[in-house]
Amino acid sequence: MAKFRGAIVVDTDRCKGCGVCITACPLGVIELAKEVNSKGYNYSFMANPEKCIGCASCAVTCPDGVIKVYKKAL
Template identity: 60%
Template sequence: MAKVKGAIVVDTERCKGCELCVISCPTHVIAMSQKVNIKGYHYAYMENPDACNGCTNCAVVCPDGVITVYRMKVEEKTEV
């Protein structure tokens, strides 16, 4: 059975830490890092990457366009 897997890459130096992506992610993938970028902002990252389905919500709502979204179909292995 095919499953959609996604991933995001955040341009952490351009992220301003507004957290709109966090509240827009339906699968609770994104959290804010403890670290800060050069501007002093906590930046978004995938805390829970396995849950990402590449829906693009985070990127669409991101004011600064710092999120690139990837998506691919993978065949799910049958667990024994």
């Protein structure tokens, strides 16, 4: 069992849907949404929230800094 649970909050309106966070995530938590934001980009979202450990790999690679990461020890 993971010792940490994490969560990300994506600023969906600023996300440009480049997909860099998806390859950066070691656990396959993130996917691109089918819906688009006001700029027409498919924003990223937490598709598998139970897998997230809050490593922040997605946030440090995000070119637009739209991801906030939360981490809680169990």
